[in-house]
Amino acid sequence: MMNTRRLDAVSNIMMGQAPEGESYNLDGEGLPLIAGAGGFGELHPEPKKFTTAPGKTCQAGDIMLGIRATIGEKVLADGTYCLGRGVAGLRAKSGLDERYLWHWLTDAAPSLAAKAKGATFKQVNREDIGELRIALPPLPEQRRIAAIPDKADELRAKRRAALSKLDSLTQSIFLDMFGDPATNPKGWLRESLTSACHCYSGGTPAKEIPGNWTGSLPWFSPKDLKQHDLFDSEDHINESIPSTTSLKLLPADTVAIVVRGMILAHTFPVSVLRVPATVNQDLKALLPREPIDAQFLAHCLRAQSSRALGQVSESAHGTKRLDADAAG
Numbered sequence: 001m002m003n004t005r006r007l008d009a010v011s012n013i014m015m016g017q018a019p020e021g022e023s024y025n026l027d028g029e030g031l032p033l034i035a036g037a038g039g040f041g042e043l044h045p046e047p048k049k050f051t052t053a054p055g056k057t058c059q060a061g062d063i064m065l066g067i068r069a070t071i072g073e074k075v076l077a078d079g080t081y082c083l084g085r086g087v088a089g090l091r092a093k094s095g096l097d098e099r100y101l102w103h104w105l106t107d108a109a110p111s112l113a114a115k116a117k118g119a120t121f122k123q124v125n126r127e128d129i130g131e132l133r134i135a136l137p138p139l140p141e142q143r144r145i146a147a148i149p150d151k152a153d154e155l156r157a158k159r160r161a162a163l164s165k166l167d168s169l170t171q172s173i174f175l176d177m178f179g180d181p182a183t184n185p186k187g188w189l190r191e192s193l194t195s196a197c198h199c200y201s202g203g204t205p206a207k208e209i210p211g212n213w214t215g216s217l218p219w220f221s222p223k224d225l226k227q228h229d230l231f232d233s234e235d236h237i238n239e240s241i242p243s244t245t246s247l248k249l250l251p252a253d254t255v256a257i258v259v260r261g262m263i264l265a266h267t268f269p270v271s272v273l274r275v276p277a278t279v280n281q282d283l284k285a286l287l288p289r290e291p292i293d294a295q296f297l298a299h300c301l302r303a304q305s306s307r308a309l310g311q312v313s314e315s316a317h318g319t320k321r322l323d324a325d326a327a328g
Contacts, residue, residue, distance in 0.1 A: 003137075008130030011101060012091040014056050015126050016067075016083035023053035030054065035084025037070035038261070044078045046266075054082035058089035063102060065090055068123040070223070071116050072109025076102065088129060097139055099146035106149075108132055181300050182307055197286040197297075202279035203247050205237050215239045217249075218277040222258045225269035225283075228298065230256075237278060247278050248285075253294040255286045257301060268305040270298050 007013070019033065031054045032047030034040070039047055045064060058064060058077050066073040068086035083089050090105075092098045112132060116122035137145070179186040193199070205212035205219075215238035224233045242249035250273060258269045260282040272294050279285050286297065301308070 004133040004135050006130055007090075007132040007134050008126075010093050010096045010134060010136065012089075012093065013126055013129055014058060014062075014083060014089035014091070016085045016087045016089070017055040018085045019051040019053045019055055019082060023051045025050050025052070031057065031080060031082040033082045033084055034064060034087055036068055036086030037066040037073045040064070040066070040073055040075045043076060045075050045081055047081065051082050056083040056089070057081065058083055058091070061091070061098060063090040063098075063105065064088075065105065065129070067125075067129070069121045071113040071122060071124055072105070074102070074105055086123075088126075090129075095139065096134075096136065097142040097146055099150060100142035101134075103146055103149045104134055108134075178300075181303050193286070193301075196290065196292065197288050200248060200250075200279075200285040200287055202281055202283055202285065203245075204280050205241055205245065205247065212238055212241060215241075217241070218273075218275060219280065220256060220271075220273060220277055220283060221280040222261045222269065222282050225256065225258055225271045228271055229274050230271050230277075231274050233277065242278065250277050250279065250285050250287075252276055255294050255297050255301070256283045257286065258282060259284045268302075268308045270301045270305075272298050 016035070018035070023030065024033070026049060028050055030050045030052035032045065033049045033051045033054070034045050034047060035049070039045055039049075057080055059080050060077055062077045064075050064077055064081070064083070065088045066086065067088050077089070090101065092101050112124055112128065113122075115128040116124050136142075178188070181190075184190060202220075207213075213236070215236055217237050217239045218230075218233040219235045219237045220230065220233045221235065224230060241247055252273065252275050254273045254277070256271055256273055256279055273279075273285075288297070
């Protein structure tokens with residue numbers, strides 16, 4: 001039988017802590033602050049805020065784990081960061097391989113999320129994390145096991161790079177055929193996005209009603225818009241909700257854009273929902289008032305991403321926001 005240990009016996013767990021409010025800044029003063037998964041990049045943190053009064057910190061090589069709202073998401077620290085209250089830092093002790101721990105956390109994420117408590121934002125505490133049990137084979141075996149998903153990650157990274165080049169080629173073909181929508185060198189008839197489409201805002205079913213979240217109807221949010229064509233979402237809701245609430249069931253081939261969230265600091269995600277679905281309030285679903293091909297509309301919007309990002313504003317709470325009128 002495989003030997004298992006509590007996670008807090010084989011790794012140091014550093015729980016995040018919110019710095020003093022007056023220490024926050026956007027000017028790069030002090031340490032970069034990661035307060036939650038909103039500051040996570042694909043592999044490493046992507047900080048938006050800094051603090052001159054860091055409390056809990058992590059160092060390069062530590063794993064930063066989301067413990068509030070988006071529980072179980074993780075990134076690898078590539079430097080020293082201040083840990084906000086929405087994250088925890090994990091540092092492997094002697095006898096535990098760091099890459100083995102990294103991949104094990106992926107499998108452990110659902111078990112950790114199941115421990116979450118809270119009415120508004122679900123979260124886990126130190127004991128929830130520490131009591132997870134990890135199988136601990138000898139170090140050489142841990143490294144052999146970790147090398148397998150490491151290779152898979154390497155192949156996925158190469159695939160993403162290839163798809164990115166293909167996307168660029170596709171966008172270039174679009175521009176050759178139709179011209180830049182912003183400057184309209186070919187003189188096509190144009191109208192504003194809000195004139196051509198009804199821009200529908202979604203919503204979030206009540207979290208305190210468990211039955212709302214027991215179905216299989218896709219419910220898309222910004223974290224899902226990582227591909228151009230979407231066939232399923234991370235979260236699902238009950239199929240009856242569109243008939244009992246104001247949340248609309250969108251038809252397949254609906255174009256959706258992100259209009260709120262930190263993701264707008266760097267990118268302007270545009271995707272086509274290839275299945276009947278619902279969306280949350282951080283997205284706008286574009287419902288044409290006249291026949292418009294979904295693929296054409298999506299490419300037209302992507303071609304104007306720089307313009308759209310230039311119109312992004314920030315609320316007093318630091319929320320990135322884009323008005324639909326600014327998207328095209």
